[in-house]
Amino acid sequence: MSVERTTSLLEAIDWERGLHAGCGPIGYFLDPDRFVALERSGETLWLTLEEEGLVGVATGPLAAPRDQWSECLIDGPFPGSATVARVGGWDLLCRATLPSGSPAATTDDLEGVRRLLEVAAPTSSVWPGDPHVVAWFGEVANDRLVAVAALTRWASGRHIIASVATAPDERRHGHARRLMEEILVDAAHRGVDDVALGVGLENAGALQLYLGLGFVHRARLVRWRRLPLGA
Ligand SMILES: CC(C)(COP(=O)(O)OP(=O)(O)OC[C@H]1O[C@@H](n2cnc3c(N)ncnc32)[C@H](O)[C@@H]1OP(=O)(O)O)[C@@H](O)C(=O)NCCC(=O)NCCS
Structure with missing residues (x-):
């Protein structure tokens, strides 16, 4: 698989818009103060952010934690691995105002x-x-x-x-x-023009509330944390 990488926030915004028309989860995390790099391969995006170390957000069919990330949110079919532990997650919903x-x-x-x-x-x-x-x-x-x-x-x-x-x-x-x-x-x-919100995966009542208000499901962001070596 060939992977392209950019450290330009403006280019990252363009890539995200090109792929998800600004509607995917990555756009919410394009924070100028924490942005390190965005990588892409086909429909998969990996965003690296600085937050007392490197953390990430990935979305798409190949989405999986990068080795350098201590923690991340993954919206994709990643099944888990021996080096990371699942520590919760949330659904991202949004709708027009x-x-x-x-x-x-x-x-x-x-x-x-x-x-x-x-x-x-x-x-x-x-x-x-x-x-x-x-x-x-x-x-x-x-x-x-x-x-x-x-x-x-x-x-x-x-x-x-x-x-x-x-x-x-x-x-x-x-x-x-x-x-x-x-x-x-x-x-x-x-x-x-539009607003989003996050609902904990266990919060069925709140999810019902927001779907009833016309919010649309955009991503299921599962949180993974890297296990200490030897764990
Ligand atoms: C989620 C919460 C804010 C809902 O507040 P509320 O004032 O009770 O909600 P409403 O009465 O306006 O409910 C509107 C609709 O939402 C859905 N809903 C709300 N709570 C629900 C529950 N516990 N189970 C199932 N559906 C629920 C129902 O469709 C409901 O309509 P209905 O009562 O006619 O069936 C409230 O339960 C709460 O404060 N929970 C703890 C904090 C929390 O989880 N906040 C949301 C974080 S994302």
Whole structure:
């Protein structure tokens, strides 16, 4: 197999657009501050990033961890090997924003957001104070914050909805569905054309919520970590 390699971020963006029209998972990770190189062979892409060592993202039929990566996300048929361990993963979903409708209410009650996440979604990846957050949104019922979510902008320029959570005693009342629909409107008003989100592979309820909102599955990113030598 012949493999081409580029260390130019602009060329990497072109390669990704050429292959996936900007819709594949690699585009989300083209972060100028961490970018090292992109390699390609046919429909397979390997992206190397610097993150206290080298990590990677690979997608396509030949996607597999590179020897130099300490950890990676693989969207492909890679079955595993003796040198890496599977440590979770998530589905990447995305959809277009909604140009009309009522926009979500932003909240500046960041202490309330933190308290709700601690109870409802303690493993959330994004918390108040995270520099990628564009806005926090909240749904209030009976003067109480019952559902929250954040619109974030990654260094690649892509917009991701994160930290979606509803108070445990308020679930299945439609709070998250309403909040998400309104965030899609808010994002359109901010000039954002499409948004993505990540759903843990074990989170069937949240997946159901997003598919019901018209989100489309783009990739299954399985996380692999290199085992220490001799493990
Ligand atoms: C996922 C979560 C945000 C859903 O919030 P919610 O306010 O209960 O969701 P809604 O009531 O708006 O649900 C809308 C639809 O989503 C789907 N859905 C939501 N939770 C579901 C569950 N546990 N199982 C199956 N489907 C579910 C259903 O289709 C539901 O419609 P229905 O109630 O008419 O059947 C909430 O369960 C939560 O906070 N979970 C913990 C944190 C988390 O996992 N966040 C998502 C991270 S990606």
